[in-house]
Amino acid sequence: MGIGSVAEGTPPGTDIIATLEAERAHGASLDELLEAAVRGIEAADPRYDWVGIYLLEGDLLSLHSYIGRPTEHTSIPVGVGVCGAAIAERRDINVPDVRAVENYLACSAETRSELVVLIRDGQASRIYGQIDLDSDQAGAFTEADVRALRPVADWLADLFAEAEKQRTAGRAPGED
Numbered sequence: 001m002g003i004g005s006v007a008e009g010t011p012p013g014t015d016i017i018a019t020l021e022a023e024r025a026h027g028a029s030l031d032e033l034l035e036a037a038v039r040g041i042e043a044a045d046p047r048y049d050w051v052g053i054y055l056l057e058g059d060l061l062s063l064h065s066y067i068g069r070p071t072e073h074t075s076i077p078v079g080v081g082v083c084g085a086a087i088a089e090r091r092d093i094n095v096p097d098v099r100a101v102e103n104y105l106a107c108s109a110e111t112r113s114e115l116v117v118l119i120r121d122g123q124a125s126r127i128y129g130q131i132d133l134d135s136d137q138a139g140a141f142t143e144a145d146v147r148a149l150r151p152v153a154d155w156l157a158d159l160f161a162e163a164e165k166q167r168t169a170g171r172a173p174g175e176d
């Protein structure tokens with residue numbers, strides 16, 4: 001079933017989140033949940049030829065996990081490429097034709113379109129990373145994909161916020 005064509009009345013992405021919730025309840029780690037998210041998204045739609053999650057570490061995006069062709073772009077500076085531009089501009093980016101983009105880092109010669117959905121808090125004041133999707137079809141991604149993936153990205157953002165809170169709570173007073 002395509003991610004945008006779940007049963008009527010069910011918000012898109014709900015099935016992926018249900019899987020993530022179940023894995024979390026069974027004690028899955030943050031790393032395992034990120035991998036599960038990539039698996040769930042990739043399996044959701046045949047147009048999603050490459051799916052990855054990059055994490056923002058300082059001024060660099062670091063590839064955490066992915067499904068698809070291997071890429072040399074495992075570390076991307078903020079502002080560089082479509083991925084880095086999404087962070088610099090603090091917004092999701094949908095590129096219908098990557099051949100028309102100057103500031104583009106090719107992961108594969110087959111890729112025609114790309115969608116970046118930020119993993120961030122509601123106001124995008126805190127950005128944890130991004131879900132990056134490539135398709136071999138031009139113009140593959142629509143608002144329906146963004147609507148489907150936004151709740152998944154938000155779920156992951158809550159997970160990061162929670163993990164951060166726990167790390168902070170575990171620190172001795174005064175420790176930073």
Ligand code: SME
Pocket residue numbers: 050052071073076080081082083084103104105106107108114132134
């Ligand atoms: N195309 C991205 C780089 C990541 S690969 O597609 C996996 C970009 O321009 O930032």
